[in-house]
Amino acid sequence: MDIHHDELNQSSQWPDFDFPFQPYDIQVQFMRTLYTVLQDRKIGIFESPTGTGKSLSLICGAITWLNDFNRNIEGRIESRYLKLDIQLSVILELSWITEYDQQKADRERLQIVQSMKQKLLDRQSRLKNIKKNFSTVKTKVWNDADQRSTIEYEDKSNSGSTEDLDDEDLLIYDYHTDEEEETKLDNGASEEEEDGKIADDDPEITKIYYCSRTHSQLAQFIGEVKKCNFADSIRLVVLGSRQNLCINPSVVKLKSVNKINDKCLEMQKRKKEEKVTVAHKDSNKKRKISKLSGCPYLNIASRNDLRDYILADIHDIEEVVHFGTSLKACPYYGARAALSQADIVVTPYNTLLSKSTRDACGIKLAGNVVIVDEAHNLLETIGNINSVELSHRQLTEAMHLLQCYQDRYKKRLSARNLVFIKQLIYLLKCIVGIFTNTNNKTSPEKETSVYRSNDFLLSLNVDNLNLFKILRYCKRTSISKKLNGFMERYKSTVQVSTRSESTEHGENDSIYDSYMAAFQNIENFLELLTNPNQDGRVVVNHQAMQSQSTVKYLLLNPASYFAEIINDCRAVIIAGGTMQPVNDLRHRLFFACGVESSRITEFTCGHVIAPDRILPFSLSKGPSGLELDFSFQSRELNTMIDEFGRILLNFVNVIPGGMVCFFASYDYETIVYTRLEKTGILEKIGRKKKVYREPRKSAKVEQVLSDYARCIQLSDKKLGSTSLNGAVLFSVVGGKMSEGINFSDGLGRLCILIIIINTTQLFLRCVIMVGLPYPNSKSPELIEKMEYLDSLSSVSSPDSSKTLGQMYYENICLKAVNQSIGRAIRHINDYAAIVLLDYRYKRSSIRSGLASWINERLIEYDRFGAAFASTRKVLFSLVNCIPPAVHFCRVNVVIALVE
Known part of the structure; x- marks a missing residue:
């Protein structure tokens, strides 16, 4: 009797979702769809743009369903209990043989239901008491904790000389x-x-298991959750x-x-x-x-x-x-x-x-x-x-560590242990050997080789080893933990062999930390090799400096690790501010897990912002009339970078406050910065806005962002001797500042986004995207992923001319665009201009892949002058109609130079 999973009775009316304030219509639609998906045991893909209250919609919709579900369970248990009790009371009317059998069966069922009922009552009572006594518990924490015995723990596991251990x-x-x-x-x-x-x-x-990044x-x-009425x-x-x-x-x-x-x-x-x-507060003893x-x-x-x-x-x-x-x-x-x-x-x-x-x-x-x-x-x-990359150095360090461990304890280890340790050393030696085979000894150039798992193992000539038994040995003996303990205790001895090598290559990183992580990564790598042969590839990257060569297990089939979640859970909800295009999720995750199309529900809501508060348009030419083509072949041309510089210079003269420029990589940011500096455009920009650059080291990010924000605040209030009207931040997509930083208010009135291949989360108000962020089509890993997808099915996209691999390639680009421009709007009173710089945005195949709330309002411009005038007009009209308190968040423009 599976009462726990019985369905709720369908109601003719929707429940009260107990939203903390008056919800938008799209939030009501979101919650109703979510409620239905959870009720019907489905898979839901929910897209709710930034600023539309996605989190509260998820919380209120899901918790309302959960509360209804639990109440229904309690009611059904009580109903079943009463029904069985009545059945037992009328059994006396039956013959004594029938009475005995029926009574026994009903009593057993009654005991089960009674036990479930009692457990629910006990749970409710205990949780009620916990809630009731919360103030006592809190007082106990705050006031009585210092009266508890203060434990002064001394870890002696590594103390003393090694000779005494x-x-x-x-x-x-x-x-x-x-x-x-x-x-x-x-x-x-x-x-x-x-x-x-x-x-x-x-x-x-x-x-409800809720997870985020x-x-x-x-x-x-x-x-x-704390804001909601049902939080208590x-x-x-x-x-x-x-x-x-x-x-x-x-x-x-x-x-x-x-x-x-x-x-x-x-x-x-x-x-x-x-x-x-143990020390006591009221005693010195x-x-x-x-x-x-x-x-x-x-x-x-x-x-x-x-x-x-x-x-x-x-x-x-x-x-x-x-x-x-x-x-x-x-x-x-x-x-x-x-x-x-x-x-x-x-x-x-x-x-x-x-x-x-x-x-x-x-x-x-x-x-x-x-x-x-x-x-x-x-x-x-x-x-x-579920992918692991190992460097040549990690492999050699792990091999040396195992050898040192074996040499020290070979007289104290059992013969079986020694056999497995020797097998591990031999296996690592064979993997290291793949970097130095005869095909690569004479070639100092970079080279990449790709294998299926079985082919990789065959190339190592280790067919005499049972990888499953070796992995079982590693797990059951916890050998990685033993090796870490050995390394920690005898690090001075173990490090001797690699000290000269690291000095030779000028590597100053901690060898000790590298050792400690090496063997666990190797264990994970070996385990991934036991995956089905078609689910992954082994990518060997040969570098001119051998210590920098790597071997990587690349997972091609993410569905193999998500199938248990899909199969075991009642319902799975996939949500985000930008989920389009979703055909990747459908094919690579859900269909690959055996999910029927009828079980998948998609919900995409529009934006809460009024149509007159957003101006999305594409632009095909720059200020000089040059056609904007930021493809891989053209993006580094001086003429194209100079045109970008002129676009940026035009906006710094009219846009107050902050400008944030996101580049595809640190290398490309350096190329653009160097060119703008050489041509003098950077100096002209600096007369209006101070330029900041995202540092490569994480430790310096906070200081740079703080300086950037302070510069904007000073210029906005005209404090000090500053003559600037804001600041420009050159940042990197996928870098430290692009993930989780809210460029709200004056910090990002004009954000210039330069994207080549990566995706990111951006908190922006007005976006100018330059180009399309297609990845490097010659990447060995990308080629393998596309070929794998092409081999899965002959199913093609609605275009029918595109394979699954081609769809995946295009989706990488469109996800980057949608994710970036999706941060332009943060709330219903916000406003933004979204400018797409590249002639290819006129293509219907590209435009159809944009977020629906952008695509339906997109205007196409062929001349920069018309587009710039339109942006300036919208800017000044919005500034004049917004209360002074909101002026600090006027406009953010993002320009993205993309392949």
């Missing part, structure tokens, strides 16, 4: 046969089930990595994700007694006590307090860490303890899209809902998570 913790245990090992594992606990094991007998409830986006989503009745849990949640100082200081994970699991597995010093766990923050009582705190109210990840620190309770395992009772689980992409991470976190997909937000790059994200 017997290295037992670094030795691989005696590895048995596959059958013996299988039995041992079946009877034992996994690494994640040590002291951090979460025991929870409460019934699992239907959940970055922690800042997750925090923004949680903030939106929702239990939300945010999951994160140990790197984001760990509060143990001895672990956090390790920085690296792999090191933190290894250290956490290692500390849990210590069964010997550790001495910890300290005493030492014994504790079995290696981590003092895995106290069950404190963890349960943190669990209750998490369930009592809605908290973001920073708040959970803060209260975990106050309670001396692990936030990572505290969040996991609260997971089973959560209505909404908020998590980053990587946690949900990786099966191993899902399993480690206790995420159960069956019967639940998954919402993937900011999903315009979902396919690329899945591909990146």
Whole structure:
């Protein structure tokens, strides 16, 4: 009897979505469509442009459905309970034989329903008490936490001289046969089930798993949930990595994700007694006590307090860490303890899209809902998570590390362990050898070779090795963790062999950090080689400097890693501000997972902005009359860059405030900047606006952006001695500033976007796109992806002349355009001019791929003068009709030079 998944009764009226304010019509349509998709167990693709309130529509639509669904379950359980109770009361009218059989069956069913009913009542009662006692819990955190014993933990795992250690913790245990090992594992606990094991007998409830790309986006989503009227009745849990949640100082200081994970699991597995010093607030005395766990923050009582705190109210990840620190309770395992009772689980992409991470976190997909937000790059994200690139240096370092480990412990390791270690060394030696085969020894030029997985293994001449057994050995012995521990303890010895090589090539990066990550990456690479032969390719890049050569597993079939989510979940929602074109998602993800077309629902809403507040147009010629052709062959021509400079110079003279220029890459930004500087155009621009450039180093980004913003503010208020009317920021698509930076108000009145091949998220008001961002058609990886897609099906696009590979190639370009211009409008009172600079925008095939809210209003201009006059006219009319308080966000113009 599957009551949990019974459908809701269809209602003739739509529910009240309890929106926090009066919703737009398109938001109502969004929520109704979302409700239907969740109710009917479908797949939904939702596109809601920036500024149309997508997050609140997702929240209110999904939570309204979830509340209705849960109420329906409770009602059906109660109804079934009463029905069975009545049946039992009338059984006496039957014959005693029939009575006995019927009574037994009904009583068993009644017990099941009664148990479900009691579990629901117990859960509701416990959560009600948690909510009721929230103020007490909060007081306990803020006021009583300092009265708890302060644990001064000293991690002695690496203390002392190496001579005093017997290295037992670094030795691989005696590895048995596959059958013996299988039995041992079946009877034992996994690494994640040590002291951090979460025991929870409460019934699992239907959940909504919400995931997005970055922690800042997750925090923004949680903030939106807090605004809603039903926030008090929702239990939300945010999951994160140990790197984001760990509060143990001895672990956090390790920085690296792999090191933190290894250290956490290692500390849990210590069964010997550790001495910890306990100090009391009201006493100067300290005493030492014994504790079995290696981590003092895995106290069950404190963890349960943190669990209750998490369930009592809605908290973001920073708040959970803060209260975990106050309670001396692990936030990572505290969040996991609260997971089973959560209505909404908020998590980053990587946690949900990786099966191993899902399993480690206790995420159960069956019967639940998954919402993937900011999903315009979902396919690329899945591909990146499940692709691995190894350098020649990493491979040689890992091989050397294994050799050192074998040499030190060969007398203490079992014969079986030595056999597998030697096989690993031999396998790595063969992979390294592919960089130095006779075909490449005499060629100093760069060269790329592409293999199917089986062909790659055959080229290594390792057909005598069983890759599956080697991988099983690596996982069951946790050899990568043992090697990391060995490297950490004996790093001075291990690094000797590569010190001269790194000095020779002038490499100053930490060899130690490189060692620590190398073997885990190799393990992942070997595991990917066991994928179906057609699902990926091995790309070998030969470089003139051999240490920079790489071997990469390139995933071609992202559906293989998304199929479990599609098959297990009740419904899956893919949402974003810019999802067009969606044929990629349909073919490469959903159809490839076996989803029928009838199960997929698409929803695309228009924009909330009034038609007279947006001016999109394409332009075929520049100020000098030169045809604008920013194709790969023409984009670096001096004449084309000079024409771009004249366009930019025209706008800096009339546009106040900020201008943001996005380039395709750091290299191309340098080419354009150098040319403008040489011709004197940059100096003329600088008389009106100070020019800033995005730094390559992340550490300097914040300072540059701060200086840029300050310059705009000073010029806008005419403070100091400045004669400028704003600033120009030269940035890079896909760089540090293009992801998640809001160029609102005066920071981006004129944004010049120069895109070649990448996609990005841009927060802009007015956009001028120059060119079309087609990727490099000669890229070996792109060629393989297109050939793979062409081999999947003969299905063609509506154009019928395009294969799936050609559709994919064109979609890369159109997604970049739509994603960039989609940031021009931020809210209903905003306004923007969207200018598309390239003669190819007149082609119907290109225009039809633009976002619908742009395409339906697009005007075509052949002369720059007419387009510029139209932009200036719209600018001044909007400035005059907008209140002074809004003048600071007049116009942003983005010019994109694209291939």
